[in-house]
Amino acid sequence: MAVATIPWLDDLDVALSRAREERKIVLVDFLKLPG
């Protein structure tokens, strides 16, 4: 089965702007990725 890919952004201002345009909610994930 294919693994789904989520188009994560790393700029909150860009995400908020897109949310305004697309009438969506911003999901902010604070995570720890191994170096």
Place this chain on the structure above:
Amino acid sequence: MDTVTYPDARVADEITTHFVPCHFNTAEPASEKVKQLSREFRQVWTPTLVFLDPHRIEVRRSVGYLPPEEFIPELGMARGAAAMIHAEYAHAFDLFRAVATGWPEAAVAPEALYWAGVAAYRRDGTAEGLRQQWNELGERYPRSAWWTRASFIAA
């Protein structure tokens, strides 16, 4: 979340349809930008998920790992919370009901019924819809903390 929940096709579909996903790696050495956001949103643990409306207003947050069967209804709760904050009570009611009926085994299902009652009250301006939802909450989840919060209606 990255190994189990996010690769799930149902989760990815829900996120891409209704959310703009944004993530920040807090592992040291974190960038100054990430540290500032971490302070702004009072993030003290990972994973911390913060749901924001387009005006940067926090509508809900979730801390800790959730498998797909818990995370998808959590996304529904965030959508319902955003609708409530924007006074879209009929829409909020539908979203909370969708969580309660679509994910009855999820941890947030009792909370969904609680908020469906609140949304019905704000939508109608009467207590009838609220009583329906909260009575269902008491019948289906009598041991839940959310029924405790609503149980005065049975007094």
